[in-house]
Amino acid sequence: MLEFLIRWIDRLVETIGKAASLLTLLMTGLIVLEMITRTFFGMSWGWVYDLSGWLLAAYVFLGGAWTLQRGQFVRVDILFMRLPPRAKAVVDLTISSLLFVLFAGTLLWFGTRFAWQSYMMNEVSATGAWQAPVFVAKSLLPIGVVLLSLAWLSHILKLVQNGLRSAD
Numbered sequence: 318m319l320e321f322l323i324r325w326i327d328r329l330v331e332t333i334g335k336a337a338s339l340l341t342l343l344m345t346g347l348i349v350l351e352m353i354t355r356t357f358f359g360m361s362w363g364w365v366y367d368l369s370g371w372l373l374a375a376y377v378f379l380g381g382a383w384t385l386q387r388g389q390f391v392r393v394d395i396l397f398m399r400l401p402p403r404a405k406a407v408v409d410l411t412i413s414s415l416l417f418v419l420f421a422g423t424l425l426w427f428g429t430r431f432a433w434q435s436y437m438m439n440e441v442s443a444t445g446a447w448q449a450p451v452f453v454a455k456s457l458l459p460i461g462v463v464l465l466s467l468a469w470l471s472h473i474l475k476l477v478q479n480g481l482r483s484a485d
Contacts (some may be wrong), residue, residue, distance in 0.1 A: 334383020363446025428458030454470025
């Protein structure tokens with residue numbers, strides 16, 4: 318059961334992370350298109366600025382969990398890398414998990430409030446170039462935190478699973 322849960326979380330996080338990584342291509346294409354139309358046709362599409370920013374947010378918030386899963390998330394490794402594997406596991410199960418819960422809890426709380434307030438006031442793009450609802454982009458933060466939390470849960474479950482195997 319534990320193995321199934323780990324595989325399911327990892328597959329979900331990887332699939333969303335890979336899809337999010339493709340957003341960089343879309344974002345780049347939009348910016349290039351804007352540059353071409355501005356340079357050669359003298360016209361600017363204001364919505365490209367908003368949409369490329371939102372795509373960047375999606376890339377960061379939806380791809381962060383995959384980054385964590387692959388062990389490429391930012392971490393202070395000055396002391397951690399010198400620890401033996403068992404001590405690293407203990408640090409991750411205790412101190413790192415506590416710090417993660419504080420970090421993720423804060424982001425989830427404020428991110429959800431941020432998105433909800435945007436939804437409640439029918440906030441639209443500030444550029445005036447289009448009337449896109451801003452809460453969609455702002456909702457990426459709490460969604461990303463949930464994905465990040467799932468990736469952390471998978472990491473912790475793997476540590477527990479490996480600890481159980483080494484105890485046998």
